Amino acid sequence: MMNNDFISVTNGILEIINKWEIPLQNLSDDIITKRLNKQNRTIKQILGHLVDSASNNHQRMVRLQYNSDLAFPDYRQDNDRWIAIQNYQDSNWNNLIQLWKYFNLHIIHVIQNTDKDMLQNCWHDFEGTRVTLEQMIYGYLDHLNLHINEIKDLINK
Template sequence: MSRVDFSQTTNGIIQVLEREEPLLSSLSEDVVASRFNKQNRTIKQILGHLIDSASNNTHRIIHLQNQPSPLIFPDYANLGNNDRWIAIQNYQTENWNNLIQLWKYSNLHVIHVINHVDQSKLNNEWLNTFGDKISLRSMIEDYLPHLHLHINEIHELCQIHV
């Protein structure tokens, strides 16, 4: 079996972290707490969602390597669950600099986990809420586009009144 190279994903995550950390750090509390996207999330809540994404994907990657496939794993992203996660953790009142650092280091850990994935498990699947089967490989490959989607939302919110 030839080794699957995830460097495009991991290098892409690093590029996002290096580019976005200074921008995020430059934003005022007023900006991050008061501008809302179409899902009614503030910049703080969007970054919190990305922290949840890093955490949940780390757990999925681990479980998909040591549990029978297909894996039934809680699906935080559908049916409004991700909004409940955001509310329960109250990202809106979290210290902004702490959120930035948690986001950064959670993603550095995702990179570490991806770099050490058992290649023989890449076809293992988990079932989401809708019964869709998602392979470990496709989950890893879809991580960066999801990160870009939400970073672009933050950019759009920064441009509204800037």
């Protein structure tokens, strides 16, 4: 059964995908590999980080639907390590865009099918902060917007 409680989140994710897929594909290699944000990341690395975010949040969103108190690793303190290990800087740009797009389309599907009775199940981040499934879902769009805005700033630099 579809959960429409998060329609603003799922519509927001879809809007970002639809707005950014083609413009991302049209960026030059210089723009995606040489311009750096304040964390010293390129556009390629930021998009790779968004794939990592989708991957980790997907796992949490699914696992929180059958665990009321989830013990699952946080990777926030290791973001740069994840980016380096996967070498997003040298990855195929079009493949990376498609991975980002389709992972987020699947996240939309997961959110739409989230069990309402599980929304207060929680995960604890590496600092010990309690995060409910509901908070995680809303926070996902905020995080996506944060990094899309960084990409936008780098394009306009």
